[in-house]
Amino acid sequence: MSQNNSFEASTPVNKPSTAYLDAMEQSILAKVAAAHEEAAVDDRESYPGQQALWEEASASADANQPLAEMIVRDLHDHPETAFEEHRSMALLSGIASERGFPVERGVYGVPTAFEAEWTSPGYDPVVHPTVAIMAEYDALPNIGHACGHNVIAAAGVGGFLAATQAISSLGGVEGRILIQGTPAEEGHSGKEYMIRGGSLKGVDAAVMIHGFGYDIGSQAWVGRRSVQVTYRGVAAHASSQPFMGRNALDAASLAYQGIGLMRQQMPPSDRVHAIMNGGDRPSIIPREAHMHIFARSLGTDTLMDLSRRVDDIVRAAAVMAGVEVEVEWDEHPMTLPVRNNEMMVERWTRAQALRGRTALPAGTVPDTVAASTDFGNVSHLVPGIHPMVKVSPSDVALHTEAFAEWAQTPAAVSAAVDSAAGLAQVAIDFLADPQFRALAQAEFDAQGPVSVQELLGE
Numbered sequence: 526m527s528q529n530n531s532f533e534a535s536t537p538v539n540k541p542s543t544a545y546l547d548a549m550e551q552s553i554l555a556k557v558a559a560a561h562e563e564a565a566v567d568d569r570e571s572y573p574g575q576q577a578l579w580e581e582a583s584a585s586a587d588a589n590q591p592l593a594e595m596i597v598r599d600l601h602d603h604p605e606t607a608f609e610e611h612r613s614m615a616l617l618s619g620i621a622s623e624r625g626f627p628v629e630r631g632v633y634g635v636p637t638a639f640e641a642e643w644t645s646p647g648y649d650p651v652v653h654p655t656v657a658i659m660a661e662y663d664a665l666p667n668i669g670h671a672c673g674h675n676v677i678a679a680a681g682v683g684g685f686l687a688a689t690q691a692i693s694s695l696g697g698v699e700g701r702i703l704i705q706g707t708p709a710e711e712g713h714s715g716k717e718y719m720i721r722g723g724s725l726k727g728v729d730a731a732v733m734i735h736g737f738g739y740d741i742g743s744q745a746w747v748g749r750r751s752v753q754v755t756y757r758g759v760a761a762h763a764s765s766q767p768f769m770g771r772n773a774l775d776a777a778s779l780a781y782q783g784i785g786l787m788r789q790q791m792p793p794s795d796r797v798h799a800i801m802n803g804g805d806r807p808s809i810i811p812r813e814a815h816m817h818i819f820a821r822s823l824g825t826d827t828l829m830d831l832s833r834r835v836d837d838i839v840r841a842a843a844v845m846a847g848v849e850v851e852v853e854w855d856e857h858p859m860t861l862p863v864r865n866n867e868m869m870v871e872r873w874t875r876a877q878a879l880r881g882r883t884a885l886p887a888g889t890v891p892d893t894v895a896a897s898t899d900f901g902n903v904s905h906l907v908p909g910i911h912p913m914v915k916v917s918p919s920d921v922a923l924h925t926e927a928f929a930e931w932a933q934t935p936a937a938v939s940a941a942v943d944s945a946a947g948l949a950q951v952a953i954d955f956l957a958d959p960q961f962r963a964l965a966q967a968e969f970d971a972q973g974p975v976s977v978q979e980l981l982g983e
């Protein structure tokens with residue numbers, strides 16, 4: 526006889542209500558409809574940037590559709606997790622070297638990173654700008670390409686080829702375009718390690734895309750810090766001599782409660798989540814207990830505030846329980862929120878419209894529906910964009926088996942091809958249009974650069 530839930534529960538067990546999600550979906554759909562209506566009456570026949578180059582880049586992205594399909598499927602069939610992406614890196618860097626681009630592997634201190642370079646015939650590093658197109662390719666443990674980084678890779682490589690082919694055939698643009706293979710995004714901050722190795726030296730702007738359930742020009746991504754906490758107490762017989770023990774699990778439990786109570790006073794920009802474990806048998810006062818906590822926020826300053834409060838709580842809990850504590854922040858470097866450059870997003874949006882996609886404006890999907898990415902760190906050092914491209918139906922979340930399934934469909938391939946055209950176009954405009962470049966830079970300068978190492982006083 527089951528003793529679980531012997532009283533009549535007033536709400537169904539293990540069935541969270543979808544009421545909030547349903548209401549959010551309705552509000553998103555209304556915004557999507559309004560955005561499509563606006564797009565329909567807008568004059569989208571011409572591109573405000575480099576029209577002839579756009580047509581050439583767009584045609585090149587289409588011509589490389591079989592290549593995009595090969596990358597999407599090949600990476601999906603051979604998923605590799607953070608820092609293990611040797612096969613993926615070899616495939617992608619091989620495509621660039623086969624086409625005659627100089628390629629370097631294991632760049633900026635990361636063995637599975639790569640970079641290929643194109644420079645215009647008259648390129649002068651003092652005078653001419655550089656755009657980096659970024660390609661991720663790491664998968665998640667157990668569920669493969671459930672974040673669709675195979676699609677990001679296909680879009681990045683396709684964008685690099687489309688931009689360089691268009692400029693090479695039409696000429697008239699001076700500058701440098703890089704494709705940077707940026708591994709280990711999932712929880713490992715690969716881009717921050719590359720930044721510390723010099724990946725952004727001489728780079729004036731960075732662009733990449735991410736798959737999603739909607740096309741969105743500018744979507745919020747929260748910054749993230751991680752903390753590992755170890756409490757060490759004194760084991761004792763829990764019945765005969767409990768007074769001779771100091772309970773490490775008590776400390777973890779107090780910290781867990783402290784974080785829970787803090788939540789009411791947190792700003793809506795913030796998220797904190799924790800797991801804990803400790804002890805072997807109820808009859809032994811636990812000598813050791815562990816917590817792993819993530820703190821996230823939409824702002825860099827609020828993220829630093831939140832992490833200081835979490836730090837206070839985990840240390841205070843040790844004092845209450847009378848045990849030792851070891852606090853290790855950021856086993857991999859923290860990630861910052863994404864700062865989308867709206868000048869560049871506008872170009873992206875126009876370019877996507879010409880591909881038949883309506884890139885929805887910021888705020889279409891609420892900022893609270895946010896994850897974290899190491900591109901945030903890039904976007905705090907150079908002007909950048911990280912638009913979302915529709916790969917799946919809107920109710921499919923990233924990091925699910927369902928999203929992994931969608932990441933190998935024709936929808937994923939067409940997302941990669943349309944994105945390749947869009948990335949190429951933004952890169953071309955950045956090189957070709959000094960006025961656009963100055964406006965993008967001015968927008969960036971209004972907030973100024975922020976480096977993780979400076980932020981942490983390292």
Ligand SMILES: [Zn+2]
Binds near residue numbers: 672
């Ligand atoms: Zn992910």
Ligand SMILES: [Zn+2]
Binds near residue numbers: 673674
């Ligand atoms: Zn991702």
